[in-house]
Amino acid sequence: MAQAELITEMVRAHTLGDERRWRNLLSQLIAAESRAGHTRQAARLRALLAEAKTAEPERSSRQSVGGPVPLARAPRDLADVLDVRYSDVQLADLVLPDELRGSVQRVLDEQRQAGRLAEHGLMARRRLLLHGPPGCGKTMAAHALAGELKLPLARVRLEVLFNRYLGETAATLTDIFDHIGRVRAVYLFDEFDALGKHRSDEFDVGEAKRVVGTFLQLLDACDSDSLIVAATNLGETLDSALLRRFDDVLEFPAPTVEARALLLRRLLRTVPVGGDEVKKLAKQSEGLSFAEVQAAVDNARKAAILDDREFPSLNEIDAEVRLRVRGASLKTGRA
Structure with missing residues (x-):
C-alpha cells in the first residue's frame, strides 16, 4: 500500500x-x-x-462497558464474496503435531517482527498453502493466525466467485487483490482446489484457465503486508505453478489416536470421564477428523442440555462417536 x-x-x-x-x-x-x-x-x-x-x-x-468493537467490513461491491470478521482463536486452542505447530509459530514470529526483518532486507512469510483431509484444522489455523495477530479474517468465498461471477471471475479477483493491498488482514482462500486444479485438466474450460493465470499474476504482483492463506483438501490436484508461489506449504494430517485423545480431553474437561475412558473413545473414533469428533461430543452435550442434565453420559458420547464412525465408513465405502 x-x-x-x-x-x-x-x-x-x-x-x-x-x-x-x-x-x-x-x-x-x-x-x-x-x-x-x-x-x-x-x-x-x-x-x-x-x-x-x-x-x-x-x-x-x-468507555461504556460492553461497547461494540468496530469490525472491519468488506467493501459493498465485494460483500458477497468476502466474509470479514475478527477471531479470538489462539494457536494453543489447536491440536497439531509438534512440527506443524512450530511451522505456524514461525509464521507468527516473523509477522510480529516483520519490521526488524525488513531492516535487513528480508520479508516475513505471508503466503501459506494449507492442505490435508477435511476437518483436520486448516480453517482453524487461519482463524488462529488472525486471532494471534489481532487482524481481521477475510474468507474469500470462491464458490460464490465461480457460481455468481462466471465470465467476470478474473476481474473480481483483481478487485479482491486491490482490497488485500489496501486493508491488512488474514485472507483465507478456502477450498482452494476450486481455483487451482491442473490447468492441463481436459475438463477445464477457458474461463478457469484464465482465472488461474490471473491469480498467478496478482499473487506475484502483490506486495501487501496482508497474510494470504489458501486451504485445500486436494493438494495433489494443484498446479505446480501455484505451489511455487507460496512461502510455506503445510500439511495438516488426519489426527492420530493420541491427537484425538488430546482433543477429547479438552472437550470433556468438565465431564466426569476418566483417562482410560477417554483413551477408549479415542480408539473408537478411528477415521474421524477433529471436526467430526467435536460434532459427536457437541451432539451428546445438546442431548444432555435438552434433558436438563449438567453433562452427557459416557454412553451418550460413545453412541455419538460410533454413529459418526458408521457415517464416515459409508462416505468412504468401507464395510
Whole structure:
C-alpha cells in the first residue's frame, strides 16, 4: 500500500474509532519507513505506537462497558464474496503435531517482527498453502493466525466467485487483490482446489484457465503486508505453478489416536470421564477428523442440555462417536 493511502486509511480508522485497525495501519507505516531506510522516523513512529498501546487500557476504562468493537467490513461491491470478521482463536486452542505447530509459530514470529526483518532486507512469510483431509484444522489455523495477530479474517468465498461471477471471475479477483493491498488482514482462500486444479485438466474450460493465470499474476504482483492463506483438501490436484508461489506449504494430517485423545480431553474437561475412558473413545473414533469428533461430543452435550442434565453420559458420547464412525465408513465405502 502506498504511503499516501496508508495515511488516508489511518485517518479513516481514527474517524471511525477503530483503534485496532489504526494500530495495524501504523505498524504497516513503520515497516514501510524501515524498508525505505528512514530509521529515525520509524523509531519515532514505534514510540508513538507504544504510547498508543499504553493509553488504550485507560481509554477503554472511560468507555461504556460492553461497547461494540468496530469490525472491519468488506467493501459493498465485494460483500458477497468476502466474509470479514475478527477471531479470538489462539494457536494453543489447536491440536497439531509438534512440527506443524512450530511451522505456524514461525509464521507468527516473523509477522510480529516483520519490521526488524525488513531492516535487513528480508520479508516475513505471508503466503501459506494449507492442505490435508477435511476437518483436520486448516480453517482453524487461519482463524488462529488472525486471532494471534489481532487482524481481521477475510474468507474469500470462491464458490460464490465461480457460481455468481462466471465470465467476470478474473476481474473480481483483481478487485479482491486491490482490497488485500489496501486493508491488512488474514485472507483465507478456502477450498482452494476450486481455483487451482491442473490447468492441463481436459475438463477445464477457458474461463478457469484464465482465472488461474490471473491469480498467478496478482499473487506475484502483490506486495501487501496482508497474510494470504489458501486451504485445500486436494493438494495433489494443484498446479505446480501455484505451489511455487507460496512461502510455506503445510500439511495438516488426519489426527492420530493420541491427537484425538488430546482433543477429547479438552472437550470433556468438565465431564466426569476418566483417562482410560477417554483413551477408549479415542480408539473408537478411528477415521474421524477433529471436526467430526467435536460434532459427536457437541451432539451428546445438546442431548444432555435438552434433558436438563449438567453433562452427557459416557454412553451418550460413545453412541455419538460410533454413529459418526458408521457415517464416515459409508462416505468412504468401507464395510
